[in-house]
Amino acid sequence: NAGVTQTPKFQVLKTGQSMTLQCAQDMNHEYMSWYRQDPGMGLRLIHYSVGAGITDQGEVPNGYNVSRSTTEDFPLRLLSAAPSQTSVYFCASSYSYPGGAGGSEKLFFGSGTQLSVL
Amino acid sequence: KNEVEQSPQNLTAQEGEFITINCSYSVGISALHWLQQHPGGGIVSLFMLSSGKKKHGRLIATINIQEKHSSLHITASHPRDSAVYICAVRSYGGSQGNLIFGKGTKLSVKP
Numbered sequence: 001n002a003g004v005t006q007t008p009k010f011q012v013l014k015t016g017q018s019m020t021l022q023c024a025q026d027m028n029h030e031y032m033s034w035y036r037q038d039p040g041m042g043l044r045l046i047h048y049s050v051g052a053g054i055t056d057q058g059e060v061p062n063g064y065n066v067s068r069s070t071t072e073d074f075p076l077r078l079l080s081a082a083p084s085q086t087s088v089y090f091c092a093s094s095y096s097y098p099g100g101a102g103g104s105e106k107l108f109f110g111s112g113t114q115l116s117v118l
Numbered sequence: 119k120n121e122v123e124q125s126p127q128n129l130t131a132q133e134g135e136f137i138t139i140n141c142s143y144s145v146g147i148s149a150l151h152w153l154q155q156h157p158g159g160g161i162v163s164l165f166m167l168s169s170g171k172k173k174h175g176r177l178i179a180t181i182n183i184q185e186k187h188s189s190l191h192i193t194a195s196h197p198r199d200s201a202v203y204i205c206a207v208r209s210y211g212g213s214q215g216n217l218i219f220g221k222g223t224k225l226s227v228k229p
Contacts, residue, residue, distance in 0.1 A: 042219035
């Protein structure tokens, strides 16, 4: 049980290049999300998915594309990289379980990708 | 105005001190999460709250839904507790994957 596996850990791109950040989870979680973390700001949601075949936009979706063809995988594509996309990216998955008042849910994060766009 | 506000932004404590980190939010919520991010960058889930109080070891988290406020307490703090603590909320009716985050509280515990 590896949890959430996110690759690569580091990436440097030139403006205009495209790339895909990979995210995979082996816990059969329905919910997966991509966030970016910038200095002085909280994590911000880029895109999320509530299950295979279903994705939706978050707060900062422009310039990013996602797909969810399987429960396990949720890749994030940068279509044409821009310096404003320099950031640390985190993939997360979550699940709900019964218990307590109204049940509970738990989050799991990947180790992050530090992306620099020159 | 940010929907999730944390205070303080930075906190320095001596080992053994009792620590409180606060989180206030302006939206109706279904769930509130407390997360820990270590200097290496990894993010770990500590608690999820929808009401009341939870305890795990030296960590205690409370939430007051009416006042839209949550606190994270650390008893007998230790240098290994040094990290950024992040509050995140899922707005009422929102999807589980759709969270709003505070900017974090950076805690440094000195030996």
